[in-house]
Amino acid sequence: MSESDTSPKIQTTIETGDEETREAPLDARDTVIETRDLNVYYGDEQALDGVSMQINEHDVTALIGPSGCGKSTFLRCINRMNDMIDVCRVEGDVEFGGKNVYDDDVDPVALRRKIGIVFQKPNPFPKSIRENVAYGLKIQGFDGDVDERVEESLKRAALWDEVKDQLGSSGLDLSGGQQQRLCIARAIAPDPEVILMDEPTSALDPVAASKIEDLIDDLAEEYTVIIVTHNMQQAARISDRTAVFLTGGRLVEYDDTTKIFEDPDEQRVEDYITGKFG
Ligand SMILES: Nc1ncnc2c1ncn2[C@@H]1O[C@H](COP(=O)(O)OP(=O)(O)OP(=O)(O)O)[C@@H](O)[C@H]1O
Numbered sequence: 057m058s059e060s061d062t063s064p065k066i067q068t069t070i071e072t073g074d075e076e077t078r079e080a081p082l083d084a085r086d087t088v089i090e091t092r093d094l095n096v097y098y099g100d101e102q103a104l105d106g107v108s109m110q111i112n113e114h115d116v117t118a119l120i121g122p123s124g125c126g127k128s129t130f131l132r133c134i135n136r137m138n139d140m141i142d143v144c145r146v147e148g149d150v151e152f153g154g155k156n157v158y159d160d161d162v163d164p165v166a167l168r169r170k171i172g173i174v175f176q177k178p179n180p181f182p183k184s185i186r187e188n189v190a191y192g193l194k195i196q197g198f199d200g201d202v203d204e205r206v207e208e209s210l211k212r213a214a215l216w217d218e219v220k221d222q223l224g225s226s227g228l229d230l231s232g233g234q235q236q237r238l239c240i241a242r243a244i245a246p247d248p249e250v251i252l253m254d255e256p257t258s259a260l261d262p263v264a265a266s267k268i269e270d271l272i273d274d275l276a277e278e279y280t281v282i283i284v285t286h287n288m289q290q291a292a293r294i295s296d297r298t299a300v301f302l303t304g305g306r307l308v309e310y311d312d313t314t315k316i317f318e319d320p321d322e323q324r325v326e327d328y329i330t331g332k333f334g
Contacts (some may be wrong), residue, residue: 086112086113087110087111087112087113088111088112088113088152088153088249088250088280089110089111089134089150089151089152089250089280089282090108090109090110090111090149090150090151091107091108091109091130091133091148091149091150091151092108092148092149092151093106093107093108093147093148093149094106094107094108094130094133094146094147094148094149094150095107095146095147095148096126096129096130096133096138096144096145096146096147096305097144097145097147098141098143098144098145099143102304102305103126103129103305104126104129104130104133104305105126105304105305105306106148106306107126107130107148107301107305107306107307108307109299109307109310111280111282111297112280112296112297113249113280114276114277114279114280115276115280115281115295115296115297116272116273116276116281116282116283116294116295116296116297117280117281117282117283117295117296117297117298117299118283118284118285118290118291118294118295118297118298118299118313119131119282119283119284119285119298119299119301120284120285120286120288120291120298120299120300120301120328121300121301121302121308121328122302122303122328122333123286124303125301125302125303125304125305126301126305127284127301128254128284129305130301131173131252131254131282131284132173132252133146133150134150134152134157134171134250134252134282135157135164135167135168135171135172135173135250135252136157136158136162136164136167136168137168137173139164146158152167152170152171152250153249165195166196169192169196169246169247169248170246170248170249170250171248171249171250171251171252172242172243172244172246172248172250172251172252173243173251173252173253173254174236174239174240174243174251174252174253174254174256175239175254175255175256176254176255176256176258176259177259178232178235178236178238178239178259179235179239180227180228180230180235180238180239180242181227182226182227182228183226183227184223184224184225184226184227185210185219185222185223185224185225185226185227185230185238186203186206186223186224187227188227188238188239188241188242189205189206189209189210189238189241189242189245190202190205190206190245191242191245192242192243192245192246193205193245193246196246198246205245206223206241206245207220209241209242209244209245210238210241212241212244212274212275212278213237213238213240213241213244213271214237214267214270214271214274215234215237215238215241218234219234219238231264232259232260232261232264233260233261233263233264233265233267233268234264236256236257236259236260236264236268237267237268237271240256240268240271240275244275244279248279249279249280250279250280250281250282251275251279251280251281251282252282252283253272253281253282253283253284254283254284255284255285255286256268256272256283257269257285257287257290258285258286258287265290269290269293269294272294273294276296283295288317288329291313291317292313292317295313296312296313297310297311297312297313298310298311298312298313298316298317300316300320300322300325300328300329302324302325302328308322308324308325309321309322309325316329317329
């Protein structure tokens with residue numbers, strides 16, 4: 057959760073018998089993404105079923121749920137990565153800044169600069185560190201100082217100090233954790249508003265994973281972060297809000313992370329979180 061969070065809060069005293077006090081966020085943050093009755097099909101198979109959800113600016117939002125419940129599908133709808141899957145059909149609205157990203161006049165490539173994505177397995181291009189970060193800038197015809205933007209992006213991705221003397225070396229020569237931070241720098245370079253992350257730490261060792269978690273916390277000061285994770289502790293540690301998807305592609309509960317992990321409304325969610333299934 058962002059330490060620089062200055063959004064208004066309501067101090068809510070919850071009568072728990074032991075005079076516990078907790079903070080409940082006021083829903084005063086702007087909604088940056090809103091889905092309405094989102095249904096997604098792969099051929100005849102339905103992967104998302106009527107998902108309506110609002111995602112707040114500068115929140116870290118975690119998407120959790122058992123394998124195959126549609127988390128990645130949901131993530132990929134947000135920046136239209138599903139367009140690349142022939143059999144995939146999307147119905148319903150995905151609004152980004154109030155505009156449906158599926159409108160005919162939306163350019164998916166431009167959309168993906170505003171909504172970047174980082175995948176499970178680090179996937180740098182077989183190019184230099186510098187070129188990996190500068191890649192998206194070239195495509196967008198960026199006319200500013202590329203070296204300055206590369207440095208800034210690597211700094212934001214907490215990689216600069218480790219690579220500043222080897223910007224010409226191949227991105228593939230970096231360690232797994234460094235490669236993932238390079239991919240984050242690449243996503244940051246075109247100055248996005250939202251960063252999608254699909255299990256970004258699951259292929260990394262615990263130390264590298266922990267660095268990425270710290271980084272996500274910092275990134276939320278500048279960006280809105282939506283992360284799919286199978287790691288419940290990770291969701292609890294790093295997210296402000298958590299969405300729980302269960303089988304059938306349904307969003308079952310979506311709330312402040314503390315509420316989801318400490319006092320979910322749905323028994324099914326409690327069972328999932330406590331490891332009774334999934
Ligand atoms: N490219 C595809 N073609 C056909 N079916 C797909 C495709 N991608 C996903 N599906 C199906 O859609 C459903 C949801 O998959 P999705 O990957 O979104 O779930 P998930 O919750 O992210 O799973 P996991 O946690 O295992 O990554 C599954 O039944 C899956 O088999």
